[in-house]
Every structure is written in C-alpha cells, then in structure tokens.
Amino acid sequence: MKNRIINTLNILWLQLLRQPLFLVLLLGGMIYEGLGLHQIVNPGEFMPRSSFLVQGGILAFLFIGIWIVRIDTAHRLDDLYLSIHHAFVPRLFAKWIFGAFISFFVGIILHIEYAIVYLAEGFSFNHLFFSAFLYVMLYFSFTFYISYLLGFMLAFLTKDRVVYLYSIIIWGLIGPANFIFLGRTLQRAAEILNLGEPNPTIGYDGLYGFAIDSVYWQKHLLWLVILLGIFLISLSLKYRVFTRRKTKVLVISLSVIVLVLTIPLNLDRQVYSAGDARTKPREMVEQNYYSKKQVVPKQYNIRATSYSIDLRVKRLITAQVKMTLKNQEQQSLRHVDLSLYHGFKVSKARVNSQSASFLQKKDHLHLTLKNKWIPGRNLKVELNYQGLSSPLFYANGQSVYLPYYFNWLPSTQLSPSFTLDNGNLTRMNHQNMQKVSYVLHYRGRTPLYTNIPERTHNLWSGNARGLTLVSGEVQKESRNGESYVHTTNLKNPQSNDLHQQTEKFIETAKQDLDLGHRAVPKTIFRIPILSISDLSSEEFAWYTDDTLIVSDASEYLFKEGLDSYVNWLVPAITWKYDGIQVKDPDYVRAFDMTYAHLYNQSARIGIGNDSEVLDWYQSVKSTGEKQEVLEQLSHWMKGQVAKNIDTSVAKKIDFCRSWYRLMKSGDTSWDSLNQLLKKEMGRS
Amino acid sequence: MAALKIDNIVKTFGKKRALDHVSLEITGTFGLLGPNGAGKTTLMRLIATLDTPDSGEIKLNSLSWTQPHQVRKLLGYLPQHFSIYKSLNVYEVMNHFAVLKGISEKDERKREIDRILEAVNLQDQKIKKIRALSGGMLRRLGIAQAILGDPKLVIVDEPTAGLDVQERVRFCKLLRRLAENRIIIISTHIVEDLEATCDHIAIINEGKVITSGTRRELTKHADGHIWEMDSPMDADPPIPEQVIISTVQQEDHYRIRFYHDMELPGAGQVEPNLEDAYLYYMKEADHV
Numbered sequence: 001m002k003n004r005i006i007n008t009l010n011i012l013w014l015q016l017l018r019q020p021l022f023l024v025l026l027l028g029g030m031i032y033e034g035l036g037l038h039q040i041v042n043p044g045e046f047m048p049r050s051s052f053l054v055q056g057g058i059l060a061f062l063f064i065g066i067w068i069v070r071i072d073t074a075h076r077l078d079d080l081y082l083s084i085h086h087a088f089v090p091r092l093f094a095k096w097i098f099g100a101f102i103s104f105f106v107g108i109i110l111h112i113e114y115a116i117v118y119l120a121e122g123f124s125f126n127h128l129f130f131s132a133f134l135y136v137m138l139y140f141s142f143t144f145y146i147s148y149l150l151g152f153m154l155a156f157l158t159k160d161r162v163v164y165l166y167s168i169i170i171w172g173l174i175g176p177a178n179f180i181f182l183g184r185t186l187q188r189a190a191e192i193l194n195l196g197e198p199n200p201t202i203g204y205d206g207l208y209g210f211a212i213d214s215v216y217w218q219k220h221l222l223w224l225v226i227l228l229g230i231f232l233i234s235l236s237l238k239y240r241v242f243t244r245r246k247t248k249v250l251v252i253s254l255s256v257i258v259l260v261l262t263i264p265l266n267l268d269r270q271v272y273s274a275g276d277a278r279t280k281p282r283e284m285v286e287q288n289y290y291s292k293k294q295v296v297p298k299q300y301n302i303r304a305t306s307y308s309i310d311l312r313v314k315r316l317i318t319a320q321v322k323m324t325l326k327n328q329e330q331q332s333l334r335h336v337d338l339s340l341y342h343g344f345k346v347s348k349a350r351v352n353s354q355s356a357s358f359l360q361k362k363d364h365l366h367l368t369l370k371n372k373w374i375p376g377r378n379l380k381v382e383l384n385y386q387g388l389s390s391p392l393f394y395a396n397g398q399s400v401y402l403p404y405y406f407n408w409l410p411s412t413q414l415s416p417s418f419t420l421d422n423g424n425l426t427r428m429n430h431q432n433m434q435k436v437s438y439v440l441h442y443r444g445r446t447p448l449y450t451n452i453p454e455r456t457h458n459l460w461s462g463n464a465r466g467l468t469l470v471s472g473e474v475q476k477e478s479r480n481g482e483s484y485v486h487t488t489n490l491k492n493p494q495s496n497d498l499h500q501q502t503e504k505f506i507e508t509a510k511q512d513l514d515l516g517h518r519a520v521p522k523t524i525f526r527i528p529i530l531s532i533s534d535l536s537s538e539e540f541a542w543y544t545d546d547t548l549i550v551s552d553a554s555e556y557l558f559k560e561g562l563d564s565y566v567n568w569l570v571p572a573i574t575w576k577y578d579g580i581q582v583k584d585p586d587y588v589r590a591f592d593m594t595y596a597h598l599y600n601q602s603a604r605i606g607i608g609n610d611s612e613v614l615d616w617y618q619s620v621k622s623t624g625e626k627q628e629v630l631e632q633l634s635h636w637m638k639g640q641v642a643k644n645i646d647t648s649v650a651k652k653i654d655f656c657r658s659w660y661r662l663m664k665s666g667d668t669s670w671d672s673l674n675q676l677l678k679k680e681m682g683r684s
Numbered sequence: 685m686a687a688l689k690i691d692n693i694v695k696t697f698g699k700k701r702a703l704d705h706v707s708l709e710i711t712g713t714f715g716l717l718g719p720n721g722a723g724k725t726t727l728m729r730l731i732a733t734l735d736t737p738d739s740g741e742i743k744l745n746s747l748s749w750t751q752p753h754q755v756r757k758l759l760g761y762l763p764q765h766f767s768i769y770k771s772l773n774v775y776e777v778m779n780h781f782a783v784l785k786g787i788s789e790k791d792e793r794k795r796e797i798d799r800i801l802e803a804v805n806l807q808d809q810k811i812k813k814i815r816a817l818s819g820g821m822l823r824r825l826g827i828a829q830a831i832l833g834d835p836k837l838v839i840v841d842e843p844t845a846g847l848d849v850q851e852r853v854r855f856c857k858l859l860r861r862l863a864e865n866r867i868i869i870i871s872t873h874i875v876e877d878l879e880a881t882c883d884h885i886a887i888i889n890e891g892k893v894i895t896s897g898t899r900r901e902l903t904k905h906a907d908g909h910i911w912e913m914d915s916p917m918d919a920d921p922p923i924p925e926q927v928i929i930s931t932v933q934q935e936d937h938y939r940i941r942f943y944h945d946m947e948l949p950g951a952g953q954v955e956p957n958l959e960d961a962y963l964y965y966m967k968e969a970d971h972v
Contacts, residue, residue, distance in 0.1 A: 007783040011769070011776065018771035075767045080829075083732045083839075085756035087784040240736075 001090055008094035009101065015071060016064075016102065025060050026106065029053060033110055034117070043118040043128055044204035044473075044489030047135050048211075051176035051200040053110075054139055058175050058195075061103065061144040062167040065151020068095050073159055082239065089241055096231075099148035107141030121491070126475055128209075128488035135210040139176075142220045143195040147174070149227045157234060176200040179277045187279050194277075195220065202275030206487030206552055207527045208399040209473030213271050215264070222261040229254035269315045270388050270396045274531065282391030283533035286418050287425050289342075294416040295364040297337045301328040302412050305378070306437040307467070309409065313444030317344065317395045318386045321409060325379045332372040336381065338365045338410040339430065341417045343388040350382040363407065363416040383410055390417060392427075392531055394472065397445055401529070403549055404451070404466020405429045405542055405576075421585045424535055431466040431544060433579050438467050445471040449485045451523045451547040465544045470525055486526040487552055497558035498526065502548065505569050508599060512653045513660045517545075518573055525549045536585075538592060541568035543577050563606025567596045567613075575663060582668045586620050591663070593617070594633060595656045602649050614638055625670040632677055645681050655680040686745050687711045688731070688837065688867055693740035695726055695891075702726040703737070704891040713863040715878035716871040717962055718888035724871040725764065727888070728841050731869060732761045744837065760835035764842040766826035770815035774806060774825060777814065778832065785833035796832065804828045804858060820851030824858065831862055838868045844877050856880040875959040887962060889969050899958055906956035906964040909943045913951040923948065929963055943967065 016022050032053055040046045072078055072091075081088040111133050119125060150170055154163040172181040176196025179187055191198070198211050232254070236247040274281045308322040327333055340346070342362050349358040349367055359366045365383075373379050389395035393406050402408040407417055411430040419426050438452055440460040449470045452462030470485060477484040477495055484495040503520045510518045521544065529551050530539055540551040550568070557565050570592045575582070582588050597613050600606050617634035620626075634640075639647045658676055662668075688710040695703040702723045716724045729735045731742065733752035742749035749755055768777050778797045787793045801807045804824040809817065817825065823843060830838055843859065844852040852874075859868060859881045872878060878885050879899065886896035895902065910929070914937045915921050921928065921940055929941045941954070943964050956964070 003783050003788050007780055011772065011780050014776065015769055015771050071769060075769070076763060076765050077768065079729070079732070079734050079763050080761060080766075081784070082734055083756060083759050083761040084781075084784050085753060085759075085786065091784070 001086065004087065004090040005094040005097065008091045009098050012068065012095065012098045013101075019067075022064070026109070029057065029060075029106070030109065030113055032056070033113055037114060037117040041121075042204070042489050042491075043114070043123055043132065044206055044209075044487070046114065046118075047132060047139075048197050048199060048202065048204050051197050054143060054196040055171075055175040055177050057106070057140060057144050058147040059168075059171045061099075061147035062151035062154075062171055063164075064102070065099065065148040065153075066155040066163055066167060067151075068098065068148075069152055069155035073155070088239065089235070092235070095152065096149070096228075099152065100145050103141040103145035103148060104137075106144060107136045110140060111136040123489075123491050126488045128473060131209050131212065131473060131488075134212045138212055138216060138220065139196050142217075143174075146195055146220060146223045146227070147171075149224070149231075150174075153227060153231060153234075156231070176277075187277075190277070191279055195223070199272060199275050199277065201277050202281075202532070204489065205272055205274075205528050206489050207401055207470070207472045207474060207529075208272045208394055211272055213269075213396070213398050215269060215271060218261055218264055222258065222265065225254065225257050225261060229258065267315065268388055270391065270394065272394075272398070273391065283425075283531040285391050287420070287533060290416065290418045290420050290425065294419070295362045296416070297364055297366070297414055299414050300333060300337065302326060302333070302336070303328060303434065304412050304432060304436050306439075307409060308439045309467075310441045311444070311469075313395050313400055313442070314397050316386050317389055317408070319344070319409075320382070320384050322380065322382045323410060325381055325412065327373050327375050327377055327379065329375055332374050334369050334372060336367040336369065336373070336379065337414055338367070338381075338412060339363050339407045339414045339416065340365050340383075340385065340410045341390055341393075341407050343390060344385040344408070345387045346383055346385045348382075348384040352380050353382075356381075364414065365410060381410070392418075392425075395444075399472030400445055400448065400469050401472070401527070402467075402469040403529075403542060404431050404464070404468045404544060404547065409467065421536070425531075425533055426536060426585070427539060429576055429579065431579065433465070435463040435465055437461075437463050440467065440469075442469070447471065447476070449474065449476060449483070449523070449525070451521075451544070464546050466547075468523075468525070468547050468549065470527065472527075474525075474527060481522060482520070483523045484526070485524065487528070490552070493526070494558050495524075498524065498550070501558050501562060501565065502569065504603070505566060505599065506573060508603070509570070509573060509595070512599070513574060513595065513657050515573065515660075518577075519545075521546050521548045523547050526552050528552050536589075537564070537567040538571035538576065538588070541565075541572040543569070543572035548572070563596070563600045563610070566599055566603075566605065567592060570596045570599075574660060578664060580663050580666075580668065582663075584626070584668075584670070586622070586626070587668055587670065587673070588663075590617070590620075590630065590633065591656070591659060594637065594652070594659075597637060598649055598652050598656065602653070625674045629670055629674045629677055632674075632681070636681065641681070651680075686836070686867075688869075689741075689743045690727075690731075691741045691743070693727070693730065693737045693742065695723075695730065695735070695737050702891050703730075706740070706888070706891070706893050708886055708893060708896060710867055710869060710884070712883040713860065713868045713870065713881055715882035715885040716869065716888055717873070717875065717878055717885055719873055719966070722888045723891040724873075724888055725841060726891075728839055728869065728871050731837075732759060732839050758836045760830035760833070760838040762823075762826045762830040762838070762840045762843060764845065767822065768814055768825070771813065773811050773813050774801070774817070775810045777825065778828060781829040781832050787833060800828045800831060803831075803862070818851070820847050820855065823847060823851070823855055827855075827858065827862070834866075836866050838862070838866055840868060840870045842872055843870060844872065844874055852877065853880070875962050879958045885958070887965050889966060894965050894969050902965075903956045903958060903961045906943065906961040908953065909945060909964055910941065910954050910956040910960045911944055911948065911951040912939055912941045912954050913948065914938065915940050922950070927967070929960055 036050060037046060040049055081091055115129055151167055154166050172178060173193050174195045176194055178194050179190040182190040232250050236242040302325050304323050305326050306324040310320040312318040346358060346360050346365060349356045351367060351369060357368045394401045407430040413430040415428040417428060419428055438461060442448055442458055450460055451464050451468050452460050454460045473488050474485050475488050486493045499520060506518050506520060509515060523546055529549060542549040575588050593613055593616055597610060614637055617630040620630055622630055658680060662672060662676055690706060690708040693703050693706045703726055718724050730737055733755050747754055782793045782797055787796055801810060804827060806824055809821060844855055847855060856877055870881060884898055885902055887894045916937050923942050927942045927944055932939045
C-alpha cells in the first residue's frame with residue numbers, strides 16, 4: 001500500500017512538473033506576490049491584503065483537482081486500475097495526499113518569498129513570521145487543498161465538461177472576495193462559505209494578529225471531513241470498494257465527526273470581525289448597543305481596595321473575582337452597585353462569604369445586602385462570571401486587551417463601558433482613583449504583559465490604579481527598567497523616540513499646567529487600541545502612573561505626526577488621569593486642542609499643520625456661553641484680538657493652567673470658563 | 685491447464701439484456717467474436733471484475749468471482765482504448781504498473797520490466813515519451829503492462845483496433861507468443877486476429893453464445909456452404925447482395941465469394957475459412 005501510494009505520488013508529481021501551465025501559474029503567483037510585497041511595506045498588512053492571490057489560487061487549485069482526475073478518465077484508466085489488485089483505492093488516496101502536498105508546497109514557496117523580502121527590507125525575524133506561516137498554511141495551503149478536493153470531487157462525480165462551469169461557481173462562492181459576488185442579501189452565507197481571509201476589506205490589527213483563530217481551522221477541517229465523507233460514500237456506491245457493513249460504519253462515523261466539528265463552530269466566541277465583508281463588524285456592534293438607553297445608577301462613594309482574580313481566557317473569559325470594598329459614604333448602605341461589561345454574565349455572587357442576590361442589567365450589577373454596610377467598613381464581594389468581552393477589547397485565545405479603563409473587572413465607577421458622543425463611540429474610564437492591591441492568577445494566551453509584576457508562574461500581584469492585561473502579536477523590549485511592549489510588525493519600534501517625546505511633553509505639561517506628579521510610566525504599550533469608527537484623539541492614549549497605552553496608528557508618529565501625538569497625550573495625562581467628569585465632551589476637547597496647540601507652538605512642532613486645530617473652535621455646534629467661549633478662544637489663538645490683549649504663548653499657557661485648576665475644582669461649566677477667559681484676557 | 689468456467693451468466697442494463705445465460709469454458713488463447721453490441725465487452729468486464737453478473741457464476745478452479753480482490757491477483761487487463769500519461773516515458777509507466785502490481789523490490793522490478801519490454805519489442809523505446817509512440821507501440825505497451833506480474837488470466841479487449849495491417853499482424857504474433865502457461869481471452873470483431881492467435885473461439889451475438897469450439901470445428905460447420913464464382917464487371921452480380929462474403933477484382937471480372945445452401949450454376953465450392961464460418965453463423969442466427 002505504502003509503495004503504491006509513494007509511487008503514485010511520484011508519477012503525479014512528474015506529470016505536474018511537466019505541465020507548463022502549472023509552472024506558469026506558480027511563477028505568475030510568485031510574481032504577483034512579489035509586486036504585492038513591493039507595494040505593501042508592512043509584513044502584517046500584506047497577508048489580509050493578499051486575498052486576490054488566494055482567490056486566484058483557489059481557481060487554479062480547483063482546476064488542478066479536476067485535472068488530477070481527468071488524467072485518468074481522459075485515458076479511461078479507471079477500469080484498468082480497478083482490475084489491478086489494490087491499485088485503484090491507493091491511487092485515489094495518493095491523489096488526496098498529492099493535493100495536500102502541492103498545496104503545502106505552494107504555501108511554503110509563497111511564505112519563503114514573503115519572509116525573504118521583508119527580512120531583506122530590515123524587519124526583524126520575530127513571532128510574526130511564524131504567525132504568517134500559520135496564516136499561509138490556513139488561508140493559502142489549506143484553502144487551496146479544499147479547492148483542489150472540490151475540483152477533484154466534481155471531476156470524480158461528473159465526467160462532463162460542465163465541471164468547469166461548476167468550478168467557476170464554486171470559486172465565486174468560497175473565496176475571500178465572495179461577498180462581491182453574493183452581495184449584501186447573502187452576506188451571512190458569504191461569511192460562512194468564505195475560506196479565505198475573514199476580514200478582507202480591513203487592515204491588519206497588530207495586536208490581534210492574523211485571523212488564525214482555532215475556529216477557522218475547525219471550519220476548514222469540517223470542509224475536509226465533509227468532502228472526505230462524500231468521497232468515501234461515492235467511492236463505495238460507485239465502485240463498491242467497501243462492503244455494505246463498512247459503508248454503514250463509515251457513514252455513521254463521519255456523521256459523528258461532522259457533528260462534533262459543527263458544535264464548536266456554533267458556540268459563542270469572540271473573533272476579530274471588521275469591515276464591509278462582515279455582517280457584524282466590531283465597529284458597529286457597540287455603536288448599536290450603546291445607542292440605546294443605558295442604566296446609570298446613583299454613584300455612591302465606595303471604593304475597591306483589593307482584587308483577587310482568577311482569570312481564564314480562552315473561547316470565553318471566565319473569572320472569579322474576590323474584591324474588598326470600602327464604604328466611604330456617611331451612611332449605611334443596603335446594596336452595592338458595580339459596573340461590569342454586559343458581555344460578562346454573573347453566575348454567582350457572594351457577600352462576606354454568604355451568597356447574595358443580584359440583578360445584572362446591561363453594564364450595571366446590583367447586589368442586595370442582607371445586612372447593613374456600615375460607613376468605613378469593608379465588604380468582601382465574590383463574583384463568578386463568564387462571557388465574551390467587547391469586540392473592542394479582545395479576550396480570547398488569540399489576543400487579550402483588557403486595559404485598566406475598561407470595566408472587565410467589576411468597577412465602582414458606575415458609568416457604562418461606552419457612551420456615544422455625537423454618534424461617536426467613546427470609552428468610559430473605569431480607573432480607580434487610588435492604588436488598589438491586585439492578585440492575578442491567569443490562564444490564557446502567553447506571554448502576558450501587565451503593569452504589575454509576575455511573582456511566580458501564572459501569578460502576578462502588585463498595587464496599581466488599574467490592571468491592564470495585554471497579550472497577542474506583540475513583543476517586549478526592556479530598557480533602563482522600562483518595559484516597552486509593541487506590535488511585531490514594526491520595522492523600527494521607535495522606543496527611544498517614544499520615550500524622549502513623551503518625557504519632554506510630560507515634563508513641560510507638568511509645569512505648564514501644575515499637574516503634580518507625572519512621569520513616563522515603567523510600562524508602555526504601543527498597540528492598536530481602536531476600531532476604525534473611533535476618531536476622537538482622546539481615545540488614542542491612556543495614562544496611569546505605571547502604564548502608558550499609545551495607539552500604533554502611525555509608523556511616523558514621532559516624526560511627521562508628532563503634533564497628533566501631543567493631541568493624544570494632553571487628555572491622557574490631564575483630565576482622564578484625574579478622573580474629571582464633564583457633561584459636554586466639547587469642553588475637555590476645547591482644553592485638549594488649546595493646550596496641545598500651545599505646546600506644539602512653543603516646541604515648534606507641526607508648524608503649518610495647525611489650521612485644522614484652529615478651525616475646530618468654529619466647527620463645533622454651539623450656542624450661548626459655549627459659542628462665546630469658543631469664538632473668543634479661536635480669535636485669541638489666531639491672534640485676531642485687540643492690540644492690548646497679550647497673545648503670547650506664555651500668556652495662553654497661563655490661562656490653560658487656570659483653566660485646568662478650574663476643571664480640577666469640579667467646575668466644568670462654560671459659564672465659569674467664559675468668566676475665566678474674560679478675566680485672563682482682560683488682565684493683559 | 686486450469687479452465688475458466690463461465691456458467692449461465694445473465695447481465696441486464698435497464699431493459700436491455702446484455703448477456704443472456706452465457707456459459708463457456710475457456711482455456712489457452714480464447715477468442716470472443718461478435719459484432720459490435722453483441723455483449724463481448726460486457727462479458728470481458730465481468731471477467732475483469734469491473735462489474736458483477738445479475739446471476740450465474742464465474743470460476744477458475746476453486747476461485748470464484750465473488751471474491752474480486754483474490755481474482756485481481758491473477759488478472760492482466762488491456763482495455764479496448766488503452767492510452768496513458770503522455771508526458772511520461774515508457775519505463776516510468778511500466779515502473780508505475782509494476783509497483784501497483786506489487787513488485788516492490790527495485791531490482792526485481794527493473795529485471796521484470798526489461799524482460800517484458802524485450803518480449804514486446806519496446807526495449808529501444810524505454811526512455812521515449814508516450815506521446816512519441818506509434819499506435820502499435822502503444823498497444824504493445826498496453827499488453828506489456830497487462831502481463832506484468834505474470835498473470836494467469838489476461839483479458840485483451842479489441843487489441844488491434846486502430847492498428848495498420850503490419851502492426852496488427854505483429855501484435856497478433858506477440859499475443860500468440862505470450863500465451864504460454866496462461867489463459868488469454870481476446871475479444872474482437874476482426875476475424876483475422878483470432879485466426880492467427882486463438883485455439884478456441886466463441887461467437888457471440890445479442891448476448892448469447894451462438895457457438896464455441898476450435899477453429900476447425902467452427903469452419904467445419906460451414907463446409908459445403910461456401911462458394912465462389914466469377915462475374916463480369918459490366919453486369920450485376922448473379923447472387924443476392926446479402927449472401928456475398930467478399931468480392932475481389934481479377935483482371936476483367938470479379939471473383940465473388942458467398943454462402944449458399946445449394947449449388948448455383950457457374951459456382952464452385954471452396955473450403956471455408958473462419959470469416960466464412962463466422963458470417964454463416966451470423967446468417968443462421970439472423971434467420972432464427
């Protein structure tokens with residue numbers, strides 16, 4: 001059997017190599033890939049954008065699958081092989097193996113080309129190339145193999161030339177561009193049938209990495225098993241190579257396998273889902289959910305002092321959280337209100353070691369206490385929950401992004417996870433205002449990067465104002481006691497630039513705005529943290545004493561885009577850090593714009609690029625005091641004011657300092673700001 | 685030598701009965717003769733285990749055709765339209781069949797291939813691509829693959845179809861040579877092929893065996909019924925068209941060979957050959 005299969009493989013290989021068309025196709029694919037590699041400067045971006053190569057490959061392999069059957073049927077050799085003892089079936093199996101072999105071979109060739117080009121361009125060899133290999137195996141080799149088998153089965157079942165028509169139809173259905181052929185109404189079907197990149201219209205997510213989740217492998221495997229089942233059954237019916245009993249056993253076994261493989265595909269899970277080709281792109285899910293009215297209970301003055309977390313992140317997030325809360329109210333409480341992202345369903349709640357009744361509604365968790373919670377006393381709350389994280393905060397076997405500001409842990413900050421500001425999704429800040437003790441026991445994708453130290457294997461503990469967990473297609477660079485975690489697809493991680501520019505800004509802003517203690521944190525994450533629907537600059541950076549999270553939006557951020565970086569940092573180190581709440585987001589945005597513009601002016605950053613900033617004041621919809629403030633600010637920033645008014649940058653920075661003091665005092669009304677502005681401008 | 689026994693085989697496709705209670709005993713080189721659609725290929729496919737009969741039995745000694753896997757160990761088969769991968773060479777093809785037939789040892793395989801290629805006179809074409817072979821060479825390659833592994837039963841379906849006269853004669857001689865110690869069944873509608881190769885012949889028509897026997901036994905049946913007469917070229921033949929076997933032009937007249945139950949004026953009786961006998965049997969079958 002083994003000899004027969006090996007020799008058949010050899011014979012098929014010789015024939016394929018002597019087919020000029022195969023070599024032309026292979027060379028064409030390599031040239032096409034080479035052009036793509038030349039144009040796409042990032043090794044991460046290349047793969048999701050290679051869908052046309054996959055789409056072309058699918059057609060080629062459909063035809064190769066047909067050809068591999070036709071080389072025998074064209075010569076009417078089936079009968080001859082059937083008449084030879086143990087020749088027919090081994091030859092057919094050899095053809096199945098051959099398909100796997102050439103699919104793998106083509107995948108390897110394309111991956112070698114990919115690796116050579118990017119390594120030659122100066123990218124360092126890291127985990128990304130291994131992930132890219134898996135990607136190539138899944139979406140090139142495995143998909144090509146399934147295409148080959150589909151072609152094989154078509155030709156095996158139909159001797160007619162109509163197989164070519166069928167194969168073209170199949171090509172339109174199973175490729176990553178199938179949503180173009182199937183249209184909006186059949187988008188769900190397109191999603192199910194697609195054997196290529198699941199997000200072909202969207203860029204690479206440097207944190208999540210490639211869409212090589214286990215579910216996609218299972219999906220491919222299911223196709224393979226179904227095709228194998230059809231093949232074996234038709235082999236049995238057509239050529240009677242198995243006895244009836246064997247056929248029955250075969251049908252039952254394959255049905256069981258198909259069932260077993262189908263079950264996990266239908267389970268809830270989080271996958272990276274973005275762009276036009278998806279029925280539920282991640283940027284729309286939260287937008288729709290938070291456009292509906294949210295529960296916002298009364299905020300009591302309670303605070304968390306410790307968390308002990310047992311966390312398992314796989315298909316779902318499973319958590320057991322023991323937290324200590326302190327009642328800082330002047331009165332006893334009969335209930336505890338916490339916020340927790342609605343995807344995490346609480347199954348059990350205990351208060352002071354006794355089970356407690358609870359009500360979970362949207363992002364709000366209400367616990368009823370059996371006894372009064374006396375002021376100043378601690379309360380031990382234990383919660384078990386499980387579920388899916390927000391599509392904008394990853395938590396699965398592929399990637400983890402659970403930052404301190406997201407209420408993946410039950411939070412005493414009762415705001416929902418997101419809110420909509422003029423239709424734009426905004427993340428609500430759930431950081432603690434004081435340091436909290438954290439103990440984390442974690443099982444999930446590794447390595448895990450956090451802002452607290454690892455004590456033993458899988459156990460972290462430390463004090464922080466919030467706990468951030470990051471894992472995925474990232475790597476860590478350590479220098480001078482700082483951990484710099486960045487995505488693996490950067491040619492130049494620019495950690496020096498990031499450090500220098502951040503330090504320079506923080507030192508200046510600290511003095512300009514009288515901020516108190518601020519310093520470059522020990523842990524810096526430079527990772528993609530947004531979906532494409534996020535536009536507000538305050539979403540791009542988050543800062544605590546020990547963590548700075550910066551979006552990796554641009555490779556040239558610390559050179560050409562430095563003015564943008566300053567725009568991100570202003571909110572991060574000021575009102576977001578200090579937990580200042582405002583009713584009108586334009587208020588803090590006006591502050592961000594004003595101070596960032598002044599800093600950039602004094603540091604001579606982005607000169608000439610500031611027209612957008614200066615026009616912003618007048619582009620905001622406003623009336624009354626707000627309108628007056630924005631107009632005055634606009635004129636003052638542009639220097640379009642009376643000659644006796646001081647328009648120096650120093651004067652304006654003085655005003656910003658006073659403005660920030662006003663905000664910190666809790667007064668964020670336009671009226672007070674107007675008075676302050678008049679006072680400051682009049683003083684000159 | 686063992687005999688292949690075909691006992692009362694019936695095979696039906698839809699409403700058409702392709703084989704109707706066929707019984708034969710086959711030894712040596714055996715020819716199956718009959719017109720197109722007579723059921724020869726169906727019978728060959730049954731013997732080659734490519735199909736199963738509706739009823740009846742095929743046996744070689746104690747080995748029954750209900751165990752096709754065992755039967756295939758003894759089989760060599762050359763299908764009617766033999767062609768093979770054009771981009772491979774003769775040796776690669778032979779090597780592939782040798783491996784498929786279970787000759788796993790490399791040296792043994794090489795020896796066996798060389799021996800057979802020598803026998804079929806293809807040794808010089810060993811590294812020639814299939815696409816470069818003539819029709820006759822391809823048929824010889826077909827028979828070469830069929831006899832690889834020394835099968836005891838070789839089935840050859842329409843072996844000379846498409847060959848020119850020279851190649852046909854050469855191929856028939858080859859079959860004759862290979863017949864030692866094995867049963868070779870040759871199916872054909874070309875009578876001369878069997879004349880040169882077969883010891884025993886069965887005539888089959890409309891799914892039934894009309895007769896079977898040695899060449900002599902078959903021709904004997906037509907004894908006294910085959911005649912020849914001369915006919916002028918400018919006149920209509922003096923005998924009905926449907927009994928004419930052949931018409932040969934000779935100088936200023938035609939020599940007409942025909943079968944007839946009674947003597948006709950001007951006709952001389954001749955000794956029947958296999959073709960005469962075959963046509964005579966077919967005429968009889970038509971009358972029935």
